[in-house]
Amino acid sequence: xxxxxxxxxxxxxxxxxxxxxxxxxxxxxxxxxxxxxxxxxxxxxxxxxxxxxxxxxxxxxxxxxxxxxxxxxxxxxxxxxxxxxxxxxxxxxxxxxxxxxxxxxxxxxxxxxxxxxxxxxxxxxxxxxxxxxxxxxxxxxxxxxxxxxxxxxxxxxxxxxxxxxxxxxxxxxxxxxxxxxxxxxxxxxxxxxxxxxxxxxxxxxxxxxxxxxxxxxxxxxxxxxxxxxxxxxxxxxxxxxxxxxxxxxxxxxxxxxxxxxxxxxxxxxxxxxxxxxxxxxxxxxxxxxxxxxxxxxxxxxxxxxxxxxxxxxxxxxxxxxxxxxxxxxxxxxxxxxxxxxxxxxxxxxxxxxxxxxxxxxxxxxxxxxxxxxxxxxxxxxxxxxxxxxxxxxxxxxxxxxxxxxxxxxxxxxxxxxxxxx
Numbered sequence: 556x557x558x559x560x561x562x563x564x565x566x567x568x569x570x571x572x573x574x575x576x577x578x579x580x581x582x583x584x585x586x587x588x589x590x591x592x593x594x595x596x597x598x599x600x601x602x603x604x605x606x607x608x609x610x611x612x613x614x615x616x617x618x619x620x621x622x623x624x625x626x627x628x629x630x631x632x633x634x635x636x637x638x639x640x641x642x643x644x645x646x647x648x649x650x651x652x653x654x655x656x657x658x659x660x661x662x663x664x665x666x667x668x669x670x671x672x673x674x675x676x677x678x679x680x681x682x683x684x685x686x687x688x689x690x691x692x693x694x695x696x697x698x699x700x701x702x703x704x705x706x707x708x709x710x711x712x713x714x715x716x717x718x719x720x721x722x723x724x725x726x727x728x729x730x731x732x733x734x735x736x737x738x739x740x741x742x743x744x745x746x747x748x749x750x751x752x753x754x755x756x757x758x759x760x761x762x763x764x765x766x767x768x769x770x771x772x773x774x775x776x777x778x779x780x781x782x783x784x785x786x787x788x789x790x791x792x793x794x795x796x797x798x799x800x801x802x803x804x805x806x807x808x809x810x811x812x813x814x815x816x817x818x819x820x821x822x823x824x825x826x827x828x829x830x831x832x833x834x835x836x837x838x839x840x841x842x843x844x845x846x847x848x849x850x851x852x853x854x855x856x857x858x859x860x861x862x863x864x865x866x867x868x869x870x871x872x873x874x875x876x877x878x879x880x881x882x883x884x885x886x887x888x889x890x891x892x893x894x895x896x897x898x899x900x901x902x903x904x905x906x907x908x909x910x911x912x913x914x915x916x917x918x919x920x921x922x923x924x925x926x927x928x929x930x931x932x933x934x935x936x937x938x939x940x941x942x943x944x945x946x947x948x949x950x951x952x953x954x955x956x957x958x959x960x961x962x963x964x965x966x967x968x969x970x971x972x973x974x975x976x
Contacts, residue, residue, distance in 0.1 A: 571698070572706040577755050578697045582706075584751030585690075586713045588648065591744025593721025594728070594737055595655070599676075602734030606667035619673040620680040625915055627684035632908025633770035635689035636901060641755045644693065647686040648749035654679045655742035662735035687911055692904035695895045697755065700964045704845065704892040705838050711888050712834030719827035774905025777898075782957035783846070784898070784906070787890065792913040793948040794856070797941040800922035801860060805934050814869040821869070822876045826859065829880025837888045845963035849889020850953055855882025857945035864939025886949070896964045 572578045603613045635643050654675045661671055698706045728737045779785055810819040842848045855878050862875035898906050929937045952958045 571702045572709060575698055578706060580751045580754040581693070581697055582709060582713070584648075584748035585710060586717075587744045587751075588748035589714050589717040590721055590724075591741040593717040594725035595741040597722045597725040598729055598734045598737035598741070599658070601729050602662050602667075602738065603672070605734065606662070607669065612669050615669065616673055616676055620676040620683075621915075621919070623677050623680035624684045625912065627681050628688070628908045628912045628915070629771050629774075629905070630767060631685035632688035632774060632905040633767045634685055635692050635904035635908075636774070637767070637770060639757050640689040640693040640696065640904070641752060641757055643685055643689040644752045644755075645749050647682045647689070648745045648752060650682045651679055651686070652742050652745035652749060654682065655738055655745060659735050659739035659742055662733070662738060684908075688904035688908040691891065691894065691907040692900070693755070695900055695903065700896050703895045704841075704888065704963070707888045707891045707895075708834045708838035711837070711884060711891075712831060715827065715830035715834060715884060719824070719831065770905060774902055774909060777902050778906050778909045781898070781906075782955060783952075783961045784894075784910075786952040786955050786958055787846070787850070788910045788913050790850075790948045790952050791890075791910070792917045794853075794945050795914050795917040796921040796924075797944045797948075798856070798860065798921070799918045800925040801938055801941040804922060804925045805929060805938055806859075806863065809863050809934050809938060810872065813863075813866060813872070818869045818872070822859070822873055825873045826876040826880040829877040830884045833881050833884035833888070837885060841963070843963060844959065844961065845889045846893045846961045847953065847959050849886040849893075850949055850958070852882045852889075853886030853949040854946050855879055856886065856949065857942045858882075859942075860938050860945060861942030864935050864937075864942055866935060892963070893961060897961065 573582065599616065600613060603616050604610070607613075658672055658675050661667060661675075694706060694710075695703060725737050728740070778788070806822075807816075807819045810822060857879070858875040859872070859879040862872045867875065894907060894910070895903065925937070932940065
């Protein structure tokens with residue numbers, strides 16, 4: 556009988572997050588929203604280029620969305636900690652539905668205007684700055700801390716699936732019916748997400764504080780004084796600095812030189828497969844030191860850049876991309892789970908916004924540096940250097956005992972209940 560009860564508890568744990576109605580609503584809303592958001596970049600790119608035939612205008616629109624997100628991210632984190640995260644998420648998603656719907660209306664009626672589209676994308680960037688910290692902060696309110704890793708694995712699988720399939724679906728939709736309907740689909744996805752998020756329970760963490768700046772300062776104090784937190788956040792910043800621009804800008808051209816143009820598509824596909832597979836594995840995998848495991852696996856994310864730098868041809872490059880996808884996704888799930896398990900709920904959104912700000916600022920800086928550095932070092936040498944820096948950055952936080960020894964709540968719970976696997 557004891558063994559039977561233990562087996563039942565094991566089976567119940569497999570779908571534990573989805574057994575909670577609140578998480579099911581959250582998961583449904585996120586699935587729809589992520590698919591819509593993964594379609595939007597392709598649609599807006601073709602929309603601006605078709606209407607203006609100007610890459611300069613496209614750059615203006617993209618910057619109009621990114622810049623306010625960076626500016627308002629810390630305020631968004633403080634707001635999510637100050638008020639109900641459900642309310643913040645419902646309002647921000649409803650606002651995004653309106654702004655994207657307005658962009659779709661402009662395109663569908665043939666009244667494209669750079670100023671109008673830029674202003675709407677700017678508003679969308681502001682809303683995103685409030686959405687992201689609230690999303691990370693609300694999850695511990697929906698599931699038990701021992702099930703956060705499973706919840707993040709489910710969300711990570713959906714997020715990566717959207718990244719893999721969303722752009723392709725968007726491209727087909729743009730070819731078939733145009734950019735306007737594709738952006739309208741993104742607007743509809745935000746509306747569906749807002750409806751689903753409205754079904755979440757109203758959180759009880761709301762607290763009256765003196766002012767937003769003081770809240771941000773308190774969040775910064777917690778960020779910088781938490782010994783396991785800031786080394787990993789700085790490492791993520793450095794990884795984004797060397798990886799994103801090098802991979803996105805140099806990757807296609809270097810791959811073409813090593814093989815042919817089609818190979819780059821295969822490389823991205825197998826990397827996406829690695830990202831997807833990790834979510835399935837991490838759902839069941841229980842380790843005592845999740846953050847240490849994630850950082851160790853994260854080193855594998857450097858393999859694709861290293862393979863490019865070493866002039867490895869298509870089969871090896873695709874293998875490196877697949878393994879790199881596995882490692883990158885494992886690190887992301889481990890990091891989100893560690894934050895949500897160990898950072899107090901009342902300050903989680905502020906701490907998350909600081910982490911996001913470091914990561915996001917590094918991306919455009921790295922993209923701007925790729926051109927000048929590749930002219931000096933050569934593309935293949937720069938890819939190799941970027942891969943080595945990536946690996947060192949992922950390993951560096953493990954020098955801290957606080958990082959290495961950070962426990963994983965699910966593993967501790969499993970050990971105390973005799974369910975060690």
